[in-house]
Amino acid sequence: MNTPATKWIAEWLQGLGRITLLAKEALTSLFSLKVAWRDLVYQIYFIGVKSQSVVLITGAFTGMVLAAQTYFQFHKVRMDTATLAVVGVSMCSELGPVLTGLMVAGRVGAAIAAELGTMRVTEQIDALRTLATHPVDYLVVPRLAAAHLTLPLLTVESIAVGIGAGYIVGVHLLGIDPAYSWHNMIKYTGAVDVFIGIIKAFIYGGLVALIGCYKGMSCGEGAEGVGRATTEAVVYSSIAILIANFFLTLVLGKIFQTL
Amino acid sequence: MIEVRELRKGFGSQPILEGVNFEIQSGESVVIIGRSGGGKSVLLKQLIGLLKPDAGEVRIEGEDIVPMDERQLLRVRQKFGMLFQGAALFDSLTVAENIAFPFRRRRDVTPAEVARRVSAALEMVELPGTEHKKPSELSGGMKKRVGLARAIVYQPQIVLYDEPTTGLDPIVSDSIDQLIMRVRDRLNVTTVVVTHDMRSARRVGHRILMLHDRRVYASGTPDEIFSSQDPVVRRFIEGVSDPKEHYF
Numbered sequence: 001m002n003t004p005a006t007k008w009i010a011e012w013l014q015g016l017g018r019i020t021l022l023a024k025e026a027l028t029s030l031f032s033l034k035v036a037w038r039d040l041v042y043q044i045y046f047i048g049v050k051s052q053s054v055v056l057i058t059g060a061f062t063g064m065v066l067a068a069q070t071y072f073q074f075h076k077v078r079m080d081t082a083t084l085a086v087v088g089v090s091m092c093s094e095l096g097p098v099l100t101g102l103m104v105a106g107r108v109g110a111a112i113a114a115e116l117g118t119m120r121v122t123e124q125i126d127a128l129r130t131l132a133t134h135p136v137d138y139l140v141v142p143r144l145a146a147a148h149l150t151l152p153l154l155t156v157e158s159i160a161v162g163i164g165a166g167y168i169v170g171v172h173l174l175g176i177d178p179a180y181s182w183h184n185m186i187k188y189t190g191a192v193d194v195f196i197g198i199i200k201a202f203i204y205g206g207l208v209a210l211i212g213c214y215k216g217m218s219c220g221e222g223a224e225g226v227g228r229a230t231t232e233a234v235v236y237s238s239i240a241i242l243i244a245n246f247f248l249t250l251v252l253g254k255i256f257q258t259l
Numbered sequence: 260m261i262e263v264r265e266l267r268k269g270f271g272s273q274p275i276l277e278g279v280n281f282e283i284q285s286g287e288s289v290v291i292i293g294r295s296g297g298g299k300s301v302l303l304k305q306l307i308g309l310l311k312p313d314a315g316e317v318r319i320e321g322e323d324i325v326p327m328d329e330r331q332l333l334r335v336r337q338k339f340g341m342l343f344q345g346a347a348l349f350d351s352l353t354v355a356e357n358i359a360f361p362f363r364r365r366r367d368v369t370p371a372e373v374a375r376r377v378s379a380a381l382e383m384v385e386l387p388g389t390e391h392k393k394p395s396e397l398s399g400g401m402k403k404r405v406g407l408a409r410a411i412v413y414q415p416q417i418v419l420y421d422e423p424t425t426g427l428d429p430i431v432s433d434s435i436d437q438l439i440m441r442v443r444d445r446l447n448v449t450t451v452v453v454t455h456d457m458r459s460a461r462r463v464g465h466r467i468l469m470l471h472d473r474r475v476y477a478s479g480t481p482d483e484i485f486s487s488q489d490p491v492v493r494r495f496i497e498g499v500s501d502p503k504e505h506y507f
Contacts (some may be wrong), residue, residue: 004491036363119349126309128345131361132336133331 024219026140026210039142041136047143047209048150049106054103055154056161062095063087063162067170081180088189093196097151098245101204104151108232109212112143116216117226125217135217144209146212151196151205154200159197197250203248204241211237260285260449261306266315268301275301279315279472285416288443288450289461290481292495293470294505297455300344300421302470306451307339307419308332319417326334339411340373343418346402348394354405355390380408383445384438400431404438411442418442421450424459432459439463442459457496461485467496 021205029035070086115141125135163185170176212233219229261283275298279477283289304310305317308324316323324335332424348357359379363366368376383386384404394402403423418441424432433473436459443450443463454460460467460481467484469477469492477484477492485496494500 056303122345122350123343123347124349126304127311127341127343127349128340129329129332129337130339132333133360133363134333 003098005199007238013197013221018218019210020063022136022140022214023102023206023210023215025136026144029134029141032092035145036138039138040145043142043146044150045188045193046111047104047146048153049170051107051150051154054102054247055158057092058103059162059216060165061159062099063091063164063166064169066173067094067166068160069070071170071176072172072209078176080176081184082095082165082188083174083176083257084167084181084185085188088163088185088195091159091162091166091197092189092193094245094249096162097141097155097197097204098198098241100151100155100201101208101241102238104154104205105208106234107210108147109233109237110230112209113216114218114231116213117219117229120217120219120220121226129232139217140210140213143203143213144206147205147209148202149205151208152201155197155201156194159194166217192256196248196256199252200245200248203244207240208237211240260287260320261307261451262316262318262321262395263302264318266302266317267307267313268298268305268310269313274473276312276470279470279475280472281282281468281478282476283449283451285449287463288452290452290467290471291462292455292457292460292467293476295455296494297470298473299455299470303419303421303451303453305337305362307341316395327399337413338416338420340413340415340417342403342406342410342421342423344422344425346394346406346410347398348397348405349411350394352394354386354392354394356395357394358404358409358412360367360409377408380407380412383411383441384408385426385434400427400435403427403435406444407435407438411446411448414446415448415493416450417451420450420454422456423452424454424456432456435459467483473493 028246066087067083070083071080074080110139116125116132119139125139126140128135171178181239215229215233215236219225263279263281266276267274267281268307277304291299291302301310305312308317308327312325315325317325318340319335322335327335345372350358352360355377358380359373359455362373362376372434377390378387382387384407386401386404386408389397389405394405397405423435427435439450439452440463442448447469450463451461452460464481467477467479467481468475469484471491477487477489479487484492487493
């Protein structure tokens with residue numbers, strides 16, 4: 001039975017298997033400290049420093065919109081001072097990590113897939129192999145480690161900027177009482193929410209880098225192959241983040257509830 | 260030094276090579292010729308483990324590399340240098356960084372020694388003073404020279420060339436041929452060249468292997484091949500198309 005649906009499922013499962021093997025190879029290499037430190041520093045700069053503007057703008061405007069929308073609804077039932085509490089919890093455990101992950105997937109996932117895809121079609125990855133260098137050690141491990149390290153930091157920045165921007169909109173634009181707002185936010189937003197956000201961001205960083213590397217290293221021939229790999233890297237890593245977010249919310253919620 | 264036994268390779272349902280056998284001795288220079296799409300580059304890539312054959316053996320100094328995984332192959336590949344058809348220079352690195360790449364993880368070679376070897380390799384390919392240029396600033400012929408410098412800088416025992424003169428004008432092609440011969444003679448390396456440039460094949464090879472119909476069809480010294488009366492070999496050497504084949 002070789003219908004298009006079974007073929008698609010078989011290819012999808014093969015892809016999942018290959019990306020799992022890539023992850024295993026990358027983690028083995030990472031833990032045996034085969035990472036090139038210079039390349040790691042450059043990737044931290046590229047993924048972390050260069051993504052700041054896009055992540056900060058996203059965080060700030062999300063915090064502002066969230067504060068305004070929450071205020072408009074809460075104002076009807078005279079719960080204005082709970083506005084910042086909603087902004088705080090949402091930014092820390094959900095919007096901060098997810099939106100940072102999605103923005104980094106768009107910027108970094110695409111760049112990784114395009115760079116590695118071009119290297120593949122111009123035989124640069126084969127050249128690496130002939131020079132006795134494992135492509136996973138040289139190309140995947142620095143990107144994976146850098147994404148794991150930088151995404152939590154970017155998320156923390158996004159959360160802080162989002163809450164700050166929400167505070168400005170709520171207090172200075174919409175006239176919420178600052179003292180009660182701040183008090184409620186501190187009361188309902190715990191360190192656990194920040195911790196959940198950081199754990200999520202750490203995992204999303206790995207997903208973005210791994211999917212970008214996999215798509216780039218397995219891309220088809222020519223400009224069309226690179227273009228498709230780039231698009232797929234962004235789409236698949238965004239979907240992976242959204243699906244992972246659901247399961248992480250359930251699992252981490254359960255874990256931290258019982259603690 | 261290199262031994263290929265009953266090698267088979269196909270892509271999907273399309274067989275490319277079926278039962279290829281040959282040996283290459285240490286220090287020998289062998290040119291593999293054949294039609295475009297005939298599996299020459301596929302064969303070359305299997306010699307260094309970039310592609311896995313479907314069946315058969317590839318022995319390098321007696322060691323079968325076919326069952327090896329990617330990490331085991333890294334050790335074997337230290338014996339090889341390879342020049343790719345498009346040179347495959349790392350475009351994010353300068354010429355000097357490209358050539359010094361094989362020494363990146365080696366702690367036993369000092370930076371001064373690396374710089375000296377890079378200069379020597381560039382001298383050998385007649386491109387001194389280009390250390391700080393990026394590959395995008397180089398012409399096609401210069402890229403091939405830098406690719407060759409990178410392939411020989413760590414003094415490998417075997418150098419593989421994948422269509423080294425394709426896309427180059429006759430004068431640059433001649434200079435690349437001269438370089439291949441110079442590297443072969445000065446470094447005493449085993450050389451395997453894949454080409455369909457017959458002039459180049461005659462000059463750089465001690466022996467020519469012709470691939471045809473997915474097998475080694477003919478093998479001999481350049482003089483033997485060029486004086487062969489076999490119709491398939493003659494047609495290839497003289498560049499005459501088969502009247503039974505329709506190209507358009």
